[in-house]
Amino acid sequence: MTFLTKDPISVGALLAEVAAPHCGGTCVFLGTVRDAPQDGGVTGIEYTAYEAMAVAEFDRLLAEARRRWPEARLAIRHRLGLVPTEEASIAIAAAAPHRAAAFEACRYVIEEVKKRLPIWKKELRADGTALWVDPEGRPAVVGPEGTP
Amino acid sequence: MATGTVQVRFFARYAELAGCETTSLSVPVPATVADVVRRVREAIPGAVALPERPLAAVNMRHVKLDSPVGDGDEVAFLPPVAGG
Numbered sequence: 080m081t082f083l084t085k086d087p088i089s090v091g092a093l094l095a096e097v098a099a100p101h102c103g104g105t106c107v108f109l110g111t112v113r114d115a116p117q118d119g120g121v122t123g124i125e126y127t128a129y130e131a132m133a134v135a136e137f138d139r140l141l142a143e144a145r146r147r148w149p150e151a152r153l154a155i156r157h158r159l160g161l162v163p164t165e166e167a168s169i170a171i172a173a174a175a176p177h178r179a180a181a182f183e184a185c186r187y188v189i190e191e192v193k194k195r196l197p198i199w200k201k202e203l204r205a206d207g208t209a210l211w212v213d214p215e216g217r218p219a220v221v222g223p224e225g226t227p
Numbered sequence: 228m229a230t231g232t233v234q235v236r237f238f239a240r241y242a243e244l245a246g247c248e249t250t251s252l253s254v255p256v257p258a259t260v261a262d263v264v265r266r267v268r269e270a271i272p273g274a275v276a277l278p279e280r281p282l283a284a285v286n287m288r289h290v291k292l293d294s295p296v297g298d299g300d301e302v303a304f305l306p307p308v309a310g311g
Binding site for chain 2: 110126127128129131132133135136157168169189192193194195196197198199200201211212213214219
């Protein structure tokens, strides 16, 4: 499966990958780039990854999800490069015989992605500046002195 | 004590701070990830700005700082991840 893409994500393609006669419930999660007017406006986010490790980590977490929900069918795309506001940076589709497993598997995958995938984002602000942001969208702080 | 060579990789903001994305370093082995962090901070001027306890991966798996590192291993330093 191709997990990483520089192109806009096709939800239709993901749905086609998970569709199966035994599945009666499909859950789709989309993470989209949001504006932040209080921070001067965000026009997009530039995503970068440790690509080889990201692919390996996607493989590992999908294998874990399949052990927990053996009948679920899962598909993921994460976009890299510049993603404009309102477009999806990540899409997850989870199909299962019944809705409970579809919701649970989809939720599991996005939460694990947030914890583990070696992917970083740089916010592009409306004033032309760009800055690395941490998982909560705050400016990244590094260094022993705590200097940004 | 034997010496090993590790391939060090920096990503995102850490690559900007270190001024490079990858470098080779010799370290006395057996070593831990924490030993490699210390060597990196000594050997690369910009790397002093890296945290003393960064998130790290050895051969593309998340590891703790006391994990072993051997000759030929790849050690990656990862800023707080922000995927999704």
